[in-house]
Amino acid sequence: MSSLSFRKSLVALFVLAALGLTASVVLLSRSSGSAAAAARSSQVGGLGQTSGLLPRDHLTLGSAIQVNLSKQTVRLPIYPGKAPDGTRVWFTLLDASDAGLAADLGVNYAPKLANLAIGCPECVQEVTLESPTPQQNRFGPAVVNFKGVPDFSPSRVAEPGPTGFPLKRFQPGAVAGPGYSPFIRIAGSHVVYSAPIVAVGDRDFDVHNHINTSDRVLGVHIAPPSPPGKFLESWV
Structure with a gap:
């Protein structure tokens, strides 16, 4: 094989290798993009329950x-x-x-x-x-x-x-x-x-200006006296 033919063959191999590398990079990029998108989707969907009453x-x-x-x-x-x-x-x-x-x-x-x-x-x-x-x-x-x-x-x-x-x-x-x-x-x-x-206090709880309640309190319920056999709970 002449030196010219050898150089042409070598150039052709480099071109093919470059094309293959480019294809690999594109596939890898697409694969990485798909994985990232899937991860983002998983994160969004992985929040669990976001409304209603928690079981x-x-x-x-x-x-x-x-x-x-x-x-x-x-x-x-x-x-x-x-x-x-x-x-x-x-x-x-x-x-x-x-x-x-x-x-x-x-x-x-x-x-x-x-x-x-x-x-x-x-x-x-x-x-x-x-x-x-x-x-x-x-x-x-x-x-x-x-x-x-x-x-x-x-x-x-x-x-x-x-x-x-x-x-x-x-x-x-x-x-x-x-x-x-x-x-x-x-x-x-x-x-x-x-x-x-x-x-x-016992009544008139201020849940707006919070002069007698904690700043985070939104409401106070004081239960009446419990009837026989029951316990009525107060809550905040």
């Missing part, structure tokens, strides 16, 4: 009464308490440091809550329970006596500056009163609970 077997907080995905709200049971001055307060339970009690109450098991008071005694509020007779309280929960309560009356302010941040003017909303912490421990027990107070 109870999907709840991570067993005590939750209702999770409404359409309204993006959750309904939680609330329990009665008493401020140092005797004012009625209402709190909810979210976590407990004891596994058995967490399971019984339908709240999250958070064992590290038990360590809160080690370096910060004031971070855990010690509370007491009232002890009514069975005739006085046949079905309702015992009232918790708190040493401190939050002050919901301050208005939250966040006024943007010329470029957004830093803020031109700001003011926090609800603030903790003296002795208050959302983490409580019943006197004589080692178990720590996350039990934030979410409302103060």
